[in-house]
Amino acid sequence: MNTRADVRDISDQSSTQQVTSSYHKLVIASSLGSAIEHYDFFIYAFTAPIVFDRFFFPKMDSVASMLAVYATFAVGFVARPLGGIVFGHFGDRFGRKAMLTITFAMMGAASFMIGCLPSYDSIGLLAPICLVALRFLQGFAFGGEYMNAVALTLENAPSRRRGFFASWINASGPVGVIAASGLIALLGVFFSQEVFASWVWRIPFVLSFVLVLLGSYIRLQVDESTLFKATQRAGQGQKAPLLTVLRSWKKPVLFGCLVNMAHSTFQYMSTVFVLGYAVRTLLMPQSSVTFGTMLANVLEMFMVPVIAYYSDRFGRRPFIAAGIILAALWYPVFFQLLATKDPLLLILGLVVSIGFIHALMFAPEAAFTSELFPTDVRVSGSSLGKQLGIILGGGIAPLVGTALIGSTGNFSSVIVYFEIIAVLALIGILFAPEASKKALS
Template sequence: MIETSVPTKSSPAFRRLAIASSLGSAIEHYDFFVYAFTAPIVFDRFFFPKMDSVASTMAVYATFAVGFVARPLGGIVFGHYGDRVGRKAMLMMTFLLMGIASFLIGCLPSYDSIGLLAPLGLVALRFIQGFAFGGEYMNAVSLTLENAPSERRGFFASWINASGPVGVVAASGLIALLGFIYSPAEFANWVWRVPFALSLALVLIGTYVRAQVDESALFLATRAKAQDDRTPLLTILKSWKKPVLLACLVNMVHSSFNYMSTVFVLGYAVKTLGMPQSSITSGVTVANILEMCAVPLIAGFSDKLGRRPFIMLGIVVAAAWYPIFFQILLTKEPLAIVAGFVVSLGLVHALMFAPEAAFTAELFPTRVRVSGSSLGKQLGIVLGGGLAPLIGTALMGSSTSFTPVILYFEVIACLALLGVFLAPENSRKALE
């Protein structure tokens, strides 16, 4: 292992870097989740009006999944150039792609106006969103992790994860507010476009902020010593397959738990149980406020106690809590459902999510870190989060039993628990 000098305390330049990476990630999560919270309640009628209720809902979740299918490709492309050219340049590119695609989604005409071009345009723009998002995350984590004080890597890397709930809060909060101010008919006709239109302003702010940060010091040191890899993806596929699998399993379990508890539940509660969308988005908002506070706290403890114990505890608690959460949902009691979201996202998901950024990045050396961690993470997100709402809808069909959905998650949890148990603990090891 190559020892590289690392800072022992954070400098003003590093704090600016961490804030810029986190702000950019928050804005990208906003862009991504505006779609997630709008699609289940509007897009079936707007883009797929010729289908019956179940088919149109599955079509909406299929377009949602397209964004996730594109993420590994974005991770591969931007991971390669992140390891070859630098983390900062890739963050600028992914940010612009995400913001522009989100803005254009808000400009799309309906199926009634332009026919099949409407859903085709939605799919294409959703693909670009996923492509950009897949390349953004591990570049941001690597840039932060590689400049962080060695004994606080988990804490600072978790800022990227904590910024995710900030974006989710902004998206769900804005949609809840608009749903409260305007009628359901107005929201479905034109109000849903407002959050997407705001992406243009946010991307200008984020681009300026990210332009001010410095490149990863560890990456520059590796390249200066001619230790960088010209074909990082091939190196990963040849020599780092096990870490990719471990990263995949960890991200699969936390993302399936998250997206089934938000996107799938939102669609089911509004369409099947007849609940107002504001009661669900409000619960998600409160839960994410708690999670964005809990994530750095838990990650800070993972610097002292290790990443694996917290992730394993989160998986076990998630598997036990999942059936209880669905029973709470069936009560249709708004306060009980908000409490359910707080436990699911603010506590249970945070246990898995808080150490994940550092855990995933620490599995790989600097010369292939973005390529390897991006591939593992995005495959896990696709197999877990991206397909979860679609699979959940298919498993339930027109029935009211959550048993198939619960069993689906329990299998994922068992596989991930085994993977983390067999994984190395790298929290105290020097980065290569």
């Protein structure tokens, strides 16, 4: 494996870099864009399990329609690696900033159009076909967004605070989840479930248009990565960065994939799958799950920068490993809490799962994945590793969970499914390099 990304100690870089006002603007722009894209992505995740089966797949029985809903959810994750490859290539070739503007507009447009879609009863099969196409566009844009934003932030960050500043991209994710779950919970209070399923669900999607206009304006004000510009001036850019990654950086891609597979499976099984199961099967109120998810993400929003700050001091791997171990131990307990059908215990379970355990894995992940690669292939390599992990983890988790529950009728198979993923990820993180103290190349 090529090791250019970790051959120099961090002391070789300036340790006296100052956090300028322009850098603060860059962090805010990257974080705000990430928050809005998470909002766009999660309004689908929170709405689909309780509305879209009847709206887009009314001709199927209840289990089949839920599988169809989760399959359309998974389509967005299938598109993520493709978006990561395409926008990673152009991000490494032409810069991170331009790609962020394009992906942002694509995500917002897709979300807005989902909110305007007619039902199956109105236009027949064209309705679910359009839903799948727009869901694909969402995932394609989201896949190209994340690592370009991380790279832009990381490459301009003070050397000894890379993890902290990169984590603001991840910390902004819960902001988008909070906004999505909070708005849906609020609408659920003022409107009955029947009215919500009839037309109110469209409101959060249509609001994306306003958010995209705001975010686009802010993002146009930031500068390109200084490290990327230095690499380009030195003539070190790659004409085919993905091919370089596949030829020389396969192990870092695997490490990034395993870590992201573990944290995303844990996150989406604990939220999206639980939302559908609690409301549909256990007949629990929708507001309990959405409120619990919102509360958990408020906590995670604050926990992520704190954990990332300490990862700059003690390394990324210890925190990620601790999160994986705790997730594996906690998962059986969480499902026992869910089985009680007690809304307060469910909220407690969500807070522990997302606010604490997921935060341990998620906080250092942005820097960890990005630091595995050098500047000339950073976005391509990190996007490929991350998005493969997301699709193999969170992307199919609700679908797999629903299929396993449907075939066995109990949680045991779902728990075993996650434990296998956790073991693989723990092995990966134990063999992965620790690059937090190394200079970026």
